[in-house]
Amino acid sequence: MYSIRQEELFSLQELLEMSPKDTYALVFETLDITPFLKVVSKKSLNGKPTELNYAAMLVSLFVRIMERIPTIKDLIRRLTRSVEFSTQCGFTGSDRIPSEASYSRMIQKLQGSSVFQETHNSLIHQAFQEGFIDATVVAMDATHIEARDRQPKKQSTDNADELPTELPKKKRGRKSKAERDQWLQEQLELEANRPLFEKKVEEQLPYSFAELSEHIPLAPEWGVKKNSEGKNVFWYGFKGHLLVDCKSQYILTALLSSGNVNDAKLAIPLLKSLSEHHPNLKVDYVLADAGYDLVPIYQQSQDLGARALIDYNRRNEQPIEGKDKYFRPVCKEGHSYRYDSFNPKYETLKYTSPKECATCPFSDGECQKVHKVKVESDVRKYTVPARGSDRYYELYKKRTAVERVNAYLKEYFQVGNIRHRGKLATVDFQLSCLVYTACKLTVDLVKLRRSGKTAA
Incomplete structure (x- = not known):
């Protein structure tokens, strides 16, 4: 089957490849720097006058x-050497380069x-008011970001003489009741x-997003992930x-954490931020990979009014007798029942008999024609729509959108180039995400104008 991609009227790459004068004018029509100017400007008229063009x-x-x-440093060098570039950024001839x-x-x-x-x-x-976002299907994922900090050294063995030669022996046998x-x-x-972020994920549920965000660790740490092989x-850095x-x-939401924090530990803050900051967005489905397969994340998605479709993580679990790998009932011949529908009143999934039943030698009426399973019996195994169904795959394959955004941020918007340490690293990360969103909104506004002119 061939996939034909529609040609866009205006793309993000086209915006970035335009002349700087046109690009800056379009982007800063969308992105208002006045709130930033209020933060960094001098608050009082007394004292030394301001010499910098903030x-x-x-x-x-x-x-x-x-x-x-x-x-x-490279930015200052370019501002110094290129009068055209410094003028496009807003510096005048009387301003000194900072x-x-x-x-x-x-x-x-x-940062503060x-x-x-x-x-x-x-x-x-x-973007929501303009009709560019509907947010019925959202996806979350994490990407690794290397830090510029010096990696911690391994423990030195120079002072080996100071280390104890023998470790204290542990008492063998079962502990007494008092010791236990x-x-x-x-x-x-x-x-x-x-x-908080070293405890279990369910401990985060009672907290608000503001309380959770204060406890997110931001020091660079060693992280590990599995590649395609x-x-x-x-890597040493952040996520x-x-x-x-x-x-x-x-x-919709972007957060930075230390590299050693598990992906699932930031799922609830992401969902709480969405519900608190964008209550007008009505989410139907939350998509994620197997790293997010935890019961509290399903519960938080339900509090959001959405269904979580997360790839199942078996965690060395044994197969269930009478069920296939998608937890659908299996007949005597070993054929899986087919997902039919979901009853929202009773929160049940309905499975009907396999199509092979028409020619089954055991069709003596003993096989159950319909199976109904309550979603609440196990929210990880029984999703809506059911695992293994065509509708499930149709929705779940949309999860690649978050991977494409991660690739855009790293290739075009400097996310892989964090230059500051500790909490200051959040400025680089938030700056990249904000510029991406501003460019995306600018592109959509230009497309809307062009399509309006064409229709006229």
Whole structure:
């Protein structure tokens, strides 16, 4: 079967390949820098007068992402050498080009504010009002981001003489009741004192997004993932977590965490952020890979009014007798029952007898023609639509939208080029996501104008 791709009136690559003068004008019609200017500008008229052009500095920060300039040092070099480029960013002949320290101080001011989140939410709201987003099907995934920090050294063996020659011997045999009670009490205290994102995922459910976001670890750490060949790949840095609209490929929510945080630990913050910041978006399905196959994520999706379609993670579970790999009932001949429908009143999945029953030698009336299963009996195994059905595959294959957005961010918007450390790394990540969303909205607005002119 051939897949014919429709030609777009205007694409994101076309915007990035336009002349800088046209690109900047279009993007900054959509992206308002006034909220950023309020954060970094001087708050009082007293004291030393302002010598820097903060508006032009902010524009140059956004332009650096679009032009794929790797560092602030390279940005300053280009501003110094190219009068045309500095003029396009808003610097006048009387303005001096800021130093790296000036940019660093401005970035620190931006890091301590919520201006990125608020501006991104306003762009998503505008896209929804224009009809570019419906968010009926959303997908979430994580991508690895290498840090520029120096990797921690391995433990040195120079002072081997100071290490104990023998480890204390453990007492063999079963613990007494008193020792076991003491050990259980110690484990409970240890679990209670752990940071929130080191506890089980269900511990996040009672918290709001604002409370969860304060506990997200942001220090670079070692992370591991499996590549396409099934081998472990290690990196030192961060993880970027995205929740994306599958149809329009807008980033609805974006979060950054340490590289050692499990993907599933950020699923509930992503979904809570969507429900709190965009209550007007009515989500029907949440798509994710097997790394998110946890009961609390299904529960949070239901609180959002959506159904979670997550690839099943067997975790060394044994096959269930009388069920196939998609947990559908199986007849005496070993044929799987067919998914028929879902009853929302009783929250049940209906399975009908296999098509092979027409020629089955055991068709003596003993085989059950209809099976009904309650979704609540196991939310991981029984999804809506049912696993293995054509409708399930039709929806689940839309999950690749979030992978395409991750690829766009790394190739065109500098997400793989985090230059700051700790919490300042969030500025680079949020800046890239914001510029992507602004460019995406700009492209859709230009397409809408062009199609309107063509129709007229």
